[in-house]
Amino acid sequence: MLGALIVGCGVLGLVVGSFLNVVIYRVPRGESVVRPGSHCPSCGTPIAARDNVPVLSWVFLRGRCRTCGAAISPRYVLVEALTGLLFAGIAARLGESAVLPAVLAAVATLVALAAIDLEKLILPKRVLYPGLALATLLLIEAALVDRAWGRLGTAAACAGAWFILFFLINLAAPRALGFGDVRLSPLLGAILGWFGWRYAVVGFFAANVVGLVVGVALIATGRMSRRQPIPYGVFLAVGAVGTLLAGPVAVSWMSGIR
Numbered sequence: 001m002l003g004a005l006i007v008g009c010g011v012l013g014l015v016v017g018s019f020l021n022v023v024i025y026r027v028p029r030g031e032s033v034v035r036p037g038s039h040c041p042s043c044g045t046p047i048a049a050r051d052n053v054p055v056l057s058w059v060f061l062r063g064r065c066r067t068c069g070a071a072i073s074p075r076y077v078l079v080e081a082l083t084g085l086l087f088a089g090i091a092a093r094l095g096e097s098a099v100l101p102a103v104l105a106a107v108a109t110l111v112a113l114a115a116i117d118l119e120k121l122i123l124p125k126r127v128l129y130p131g132l133a134l135a136t137l138l139l140i141e142a143a144l145v146d147r148a149w150g151r152l153g154t155a156a157a158c159a160g161a162w163f164i165l166f167f168l169i170n171l172a173a174p175r176a177l178g179f180g181d182v183r184l185s186p187l188l189g190a191i192l193g194w195f196g197w198r199y200a201v202v203g204f205f206a207a208n209v210v211g212l213v214v215g216v217a218l219i220a221t222g223r224m225s226r227r228q229p230i231p232y233g234v235f236l237a238v239g240a241v242g243t244l245l246a247g248p249v250a251v252s253w254m255s256g257i258r
């Protein structure tokens, strides 16, 4: 039964990842994510359904457009495969849990935001707000199903605490951490907080330690200048999703060092 859930969520992740590619490409360009349908960015030919199967079509067409032969960025496959793997991993971790849909919604939002942040150094509200709204509704639904009002309360408290912390960090170091990251923080605080305040604390440190280590490494190796803005949203997403996946291990490690 768990196996079927993991495979099902993995396939769902591939399909969602395919949609996230559209979001990642179009939202920063101010285009609609609904219309027109997918088309080759090089020749503009609409992409037929048979050529739009996640991962498989790209492999079958050897990464080229069927019509004009232009190379199609492997980024599309990477986003699909990553979303599929993350969905399967979260399903394996949580099993048949009422909170699973909320976590998957949050993870999908984070994949899209991290990819856009990496490329454009922005976290668009047009992606964040729908994702935040969906994850919040699904958390409330999970609380209704499980009568888990305590968890929902902790999630709300952690969302508030993350927001205040990030707001203060942004005040102190606006160049390191932009206001987009402040806007993103309640989603991360809420989804981690559902699993307990320890998760929210571990996630907070994981996100910031990842950011610090990668940032210092990039500056030290001369790949980045000290004044260059950092795509901090990527580190926040990696830290939060990593904490969700590592779950009990990360939290018991933290309890051990107290």
Ligand SMILES: [Zn+2]
Binding pocket: 040, 041, 042, 043, 044, 045, 065, 066, 067, 068, 069, 070
């Ligand atoms: Zn083409």
